[in-house]
Amino acid sequence: MRTNIVTGGAGFIGSHLCESLLARGERVICVDSLLTGSEAHVRALRAHAGFSFMRQDIAEPLRIEGPVERIYNLACPASPPRYQADPFHTVRTNTVGVIALLELARAHRARLLQASTSEVYGDPLEHPQRETYRGNVNPIGPRACYDEGKRVAETLCFDGLRAHGTQVRVARIFNTYGPQMAPDDGRVVSNFIVQALAGEDLTVYGDGSQTRSFCYVSDMVRGLIALMESDATGPMNLGNPDERTVLEIAQRVLALTGSRSRIVHVALPQDDPVRRKPDIALAKATLGWEPQVTLEEGLKETVAYFRKEIGK
């Protein structure tokens, strides 16, 4: 019975990952500062004998007793308003925190999967993005604490591999959506659904012609576990290459919710990427992984979740 540490395990993707690992019969130590994660996400998991929870910031000294085989590092605020609230903490999480987890992995001879992000590509000039693309990040912009922080987190992982032979896996996670997204963290899908259900205007940044590719969370979690259990180090893109305009997503949400909200356009924020689409050829070839849930199915599940949450 394998023991996994999932940092950021009370977050959106993290909580689904904890659930999947428990369902596989594995033990999970969920580590979360609850800065952006939510206790509600892991409440149901506490019933599992294999589950334990530690409230802990990964940038603070972490002590774990007993064997650990796998460490999934999903600890970091991931939406712009959250990671910009304390940019210094965001950078510390991705440097001091990652160094601490590399040391933990080394001490336990565990494998560390680092949740990197499509944001390492910045506002990409190549489409779709392959893993070899070096990105187009503005180092001094308001998104840089996250983008550059995640880049240097990748650096540290590969230095851990080079210096100590630490088994690292780096996943570049593209936009993901599904139940348990925070309703208020400013992401496209949750924004639209929450606005539609409340009968408020759907705010589209710019003309809405910018594209996004959204991966349903169950597909993402399956990809993360597959990468962890593979022999590949990555970096490996995980995401859904099904590209849609932001405007189309707004329209689909309106149709699915039956909302009579209007779509309104507001100014594009600085450094907002114009287009983002993963090339997942590497994940397909290496892991035999690709997304299975269509946007229509996934949105339906997500709308159902928010309907229930908002009704609470």
Added chain:
Amino acid sequence: MRTNIVTGGAGFIGSHLCESLLARGERVICVDSLLTGSEAHVRALRAHAGFSFMRQDIAEPLRIEGPVERIYNLACPASPPRYQADPFHTVRTNTVGVIALLELARAHRARLLQASTSEVYGDPLEHPQRETYRGNVNPIGPRACYDEGKRVAETLCFDGLRAHGTQVRVARIFNTYGPQMAPDDGRVVSNFIVQALAGEDLTVYGDGSQTRSFCYVSDMVRGLIALMESDATGPMNLGNPDERTVLEIAQRVLALTGSRSRIVHVALPQDDPVRRKPDIALAKATLGWEPQVTLEEGLKETVAYFRKEIGK
């Protein structure tokens, strides 16, 4: 009488900067871990009443009493063998260290000049590099701890400006040479001179057609002070746009030293930039600054320094 902190003040550029500030009649607190800096560089400065030295790593808590008006952050190993020796420390210097100096600047209402680097451009695809170019850095390569570290250090400075109004200045320093370079840190100019004076083969990486633009250290120090005292935040390129092939530099060193060493070619290291040349239009327009020392004059001074050092 203004007080300056110069971190990395016992390093190559740092020691020249300390000397210049003292010559302007200012006070200097030199802070250096002596990890790569050298006590010998600041020995002569200790005679100045306005000079004091603290042996201190900037990533460790730093206490400075009394007023401070200017902080120049030049603390970081800067040559590949040195910054790769402990990549985790390199990243900590550029994150934990920079955060600490931003806090110090904020507490003292001081200005902070961050020594950034042309390495933020990685192996550039644009020539010459302007400050708006977002670079081409390999985030997982062996040079990344420095390149990505320096990028995120810039990020932190601009977050300091955005979050707290901290007065920051970011200089992107291109290749610099001159007396007090470490003889053994693997830089092109010092390597060639040391090899030529010792009668050893001059090792040129690849065919030597890759170009570098070398700025003499007195020009660089003048630029750093001018940027600090200006109203511009940067990032601002400081360097000499006089581009030469590595092979030409080797030949010039042979001619200047009268050495009978041969030139030999060895394999290019990973991620070695093919070409690097600053666009200094911004520094010219903003600071009225441009280099004045020719490569021939600068090499002569540098050869004279190494001749004396090696003769010791």
